[in-house]
Amino acid sequence: MGDRETIDRIIRNRRSSRAFLPQPVPKQVIKELLEVARWAPSASNAQPWRVTVATGSVAEELRRRLGEAAEGQRMAPDQAAAYRQRIARGPMAFLLDHIQEPIDYFLPIRSMTFFDAPVALVLSFPGGEHAPAPAGVHAFATTLLLAAEARGVGAVWLRWPMGQREIIREVLAIPEDEQPSDFIALGYPDDSAPANQGRSPREEVSSFTRWLGWE
Numbered sequence: 287m288g289d290r291e292t293i294d295r296i297i298r299n300r301r302s303s304r305a306f307l308p309q310p311v312p313k314q315v316i317k318e319l320l321e322v323a324r325w326a327p328s329a330s331n332a333q334p335w336r337v338t339v340a341t342g343s344v345a346e347e348l349r350r351r352l353g354e355a356a357e358g359q360r361m362a363p364d365q366a367a368a369y370r371q372r373i374a375r376g377p378m379a380f381l382l383d384h385i386q387e388p389i390d391y392f393l394p395i396r397s398m399t400f401f402d403a404p405v406a407l408v409l410s411f412p413g414g415e416h417a418p419a420p421a422g423v424h425a426f427a428t429t430l431l432l433a434a435e436a437r438g439v440g441a442v443w444l445r446w447p448m449g450q451r452e453i454i455r456e457v458l459a460i461p462e463d464e465q466p467s468d469f470i471a472l473g474y475p476d477d478s479a480p481a482n483q484g485r486s487p488r489e490e491v492s493s494f495t496r497w498l499g500w501e
């Protein structure tokens with residue numbers, strides 16, 4: 287298979303894993319992901335990413351603290367009903383056929399405990415508290431997800447835990463002059479789990495593209 291077929295296949299096959307085997311991921315494998323991801327583009331080649339990778343007792347402490355916080359932010363019944371309806375009408379609806387728990391629990395609460403993944407990877411960047419994450423940090427994250435896919439490592443990029451930045455900062459000892467911005471859970475995917483079945487849909491190119499100046 288040529289390079290083009292290989293990279294296209296990796297990009298198309300990548301999907302978010304939301305169920306993981308308890309099997310640890312060797313540090314060497316994570317190092318490889320970082321070695322690849324550092325080739326991501328960034329403005330002025332600033333390479334603004336900083337990475338904290340936790341497993342074992344540190345990941346468990348983070349999961350416990352975020353889990354506690356999640357319990358405190360459970361949706362009220364009317365909010366949960368509205369959330370369920372919103373999901374059912376949107377691009378995440380495919381998940382509803384593949385999970386046993388109510389979606390208003392599965393997405394917000396299980397995301398907070400990073401779907402029991404053995405590894406929590408947090409991206410941060412040097413900068414002030416209200417600065418948005420530089421695009422390079424997101425390029426790094428995307429590249430890392432593809433490197434993970436190529437190695438059979440499951441991953442999911444998670445926004446919900448980032449609502450608890452101070453817990454993340456404290457448990458992972460992220461320095462004050464860095465802002466944690468992105469959370470990626472990593473582990474070997476449990477391919478038999480219902481949550482990992484199904485495929486998220488995509489819009490057709492024609493629905494989001496304007497072509498100008500072409501014959």
Ligand SMILES: Cc1cc2nc3c(=O)[nH]c(=O)nc-3n(C[C@H](O)[C@H](O)[C@H](O)COP(=O)(O)O)c2cc1C
Pocket residue numbers: 300301302303304378393397442443444445446447486
């Ligand atoms: C910035 C960002 C935040 C996300 N946050 C969550 C999250 O908190 N929980 C979750 O289950 N998935 C999360 N996802 C995964 C998306 O739901 C997923 O990428 C999307 O539905 C497309 O599915 P796919 O990754 O399987 O192709 C996030 C993805 C991105 C890029």
